[in-house]
Structure formats: C-alpha cells, structure tokens
Amino acid sequence: MYTLASRGQRGQSVVDVGGVRFGEGFVIIAGPCAIEDAWQIDQAARGASSAGAAMLRGGAFKPRTSPYSFQGLGEEAVGRIARAAAKYRLPTVVEALAEAHVAYLAPRVTMMQIGARNMQNFALLRAVARAGAPVLLKRGPAATLDELLYAAEYLLVEGNEAVVLCERGVRGFDPHTRNLFDLAGALRLKELTHLPVIVDPSHATGRRSLIAPLVFAAAAAGLDGAMVEVHPNPAVARSDGEQALDPPSFEALMTRLGTLLAFAGGSNGPAKVASAAGR
Ligand code: PEP
Ligand code: MN
Secondary structure (H helix, E strand, O other): OOOOOEOOOOOOOOEEEOOEEEOOEEEEEEEOOEOOOHHHHHHHHHHHHHHOOOEEEOEOOOOOOOOOOOOOOOHHHHHHHHHHHHHHOOOEEEEOOOHHHHHHHOOOOOEEEEOHHHOOOHHHHHHHHHHOOOEEEEOOOOOOHHHHHHHHHHHHOOOOOOEEEEEOOEOOOOOOOOOEOOHHHHHHHHHHEOOOEEEOHHHHHOOHHHHHHHHHHHHHOOOOEEEEEEOOOHHHOOOOHHHOEOHHHHHHHHHHHHHHHHHHOOOOOOOOEOOOOOO
C-alpha cells in the first residue's frame, strides 16, 4: 500500500514551492513548452507575471516522441529561464528528463518535474527526491491512479514530502483531443491522497481552445491548480504551439478565473488564485 501518499486521516497537505503554496489557493503555472531564445522566455515570463501566474514553466530537456523533433536547448536553456524568473520574481519548474540532469537542475530551478513518460522511471524518481527540491509528478499516459500514487510513494519514502501530482490526460481513442482529460480521475486522486493535485489541459487536449474551459472546470471542482503552456508567438513555437496561449489570451483566462473563484468563494472550492510570494 502507498501508506505515505494515502489520505488516511490526514488533511490536505500544503506544499510550499518558493513561497507558492499548493493545496491552499488555486495555483497557475504558465510558460512555454520549451525554452527557446532569451527573448521568448522573457516575454513568456512577462506575460505570465503580469496576468498573475504564480510560477513559470519551461522545458530545457524535452521528451519528444520522435528523435528528429526539437529536443530542447539543455543547460543553456536553464540559464535563460533562471534569468527570466529572477527578473519577474517567479519560482520555476523544469523537467529532469534523466538522472544526469538532476545535479545540474537542483540548484538552478525551484521545482523539478518528472514528465509523464518517466512516471515509472524509479531510478529517476529516487534521484530527484534525494536532490531535495519540490517535485511535480505527472501521470503517465497509461498509468492507473494507483500506479501514480506508488510513483509518488517512491518520492515520499526518500524523505521528500514536497510532491504535487499532475493529471495531463491519458491515452484515449479519439484523435480530436491529444489525450483524454481525466477530470474524474483527478478528483478521485483527491480522495485517495493528501497531496495537491493540479491539471495540465495543454497536454491533455493539444488544443488551445480547450485550455481555459478546462482550467475553469478544475478550479470549480476544487482541484489545486493548473499548468498552461504560454508562448509569446505560438505560431512559431518550436514545440506544442497548437496547445499554447499567447499572453493576451492567457490574461483573459486569468481575469475570468479570478471572477469565477471570487464567485465560488465560501463554497468547498479554493477561494482565490494563488500568487507568487512577495508580489
Ligand atoms: C511537459 O509538461 O513539458 C511535458 C512534456 O508534458 P508530459 O510529460 O505530460 O507529456
Ligand atoms: Mn509541451
């Protein structure tokens, strides 16, 4: 049994990530699929920050289906997101694709991501947990909820309690959405575990038109946040442009989310959009 991840008699855990508190308000993480040039990540960070996102995301080491696709700019990209994050005072989340990346990332990012394809890479889970940074653990595209919680247990058993889970869609049968967004599964997770649970409608659907309504659904349902791909010019993005919002669309999403959460205040759902500390 995943005893450390189980909800049991415990209340909701709050995971602090550079002052952003997952498990209290509704946390929005925004940023590009991949970190490209310095201007791109600066503009993405600017758009994220001005619209009220709490954290900045960006991939440096990309888990691409094809080896011929853009693989990310590696360590150079980590420096770029660190500079943009410092400028706009946003904590960062960056994926560790392999054990070899962990030591480099740990002192340079606020949170490390385990991507969906690596959810059951147990050696990587242990290495990331031991590095001590908070971890964003994404559900594998064909993983059951129990398998996700056992993967979380690998992190917790190493003594790292700063774990946030992310539902990013599972393999479905209909090509109209990239994956099948499992909202019920995310809600069931909240019953099974004390860990915060967020959603990623960009990777779940592959379509920018579906991002905002699914963020609103997750917030209304009482989940703990959402991660959204935002690119200053999605038409020229080197990866996942079709599922990225541009900064004006992201700002519109955030404005509407604020209104919806204010309206929902006092119910069981989170009453407000969480912000980055000190801003
Ligand atoms: C990502 O968030 O950068 C990503 C590659 O997502 P996933 O691992 O869910 O496919
Ligand atoms: Mn992506």
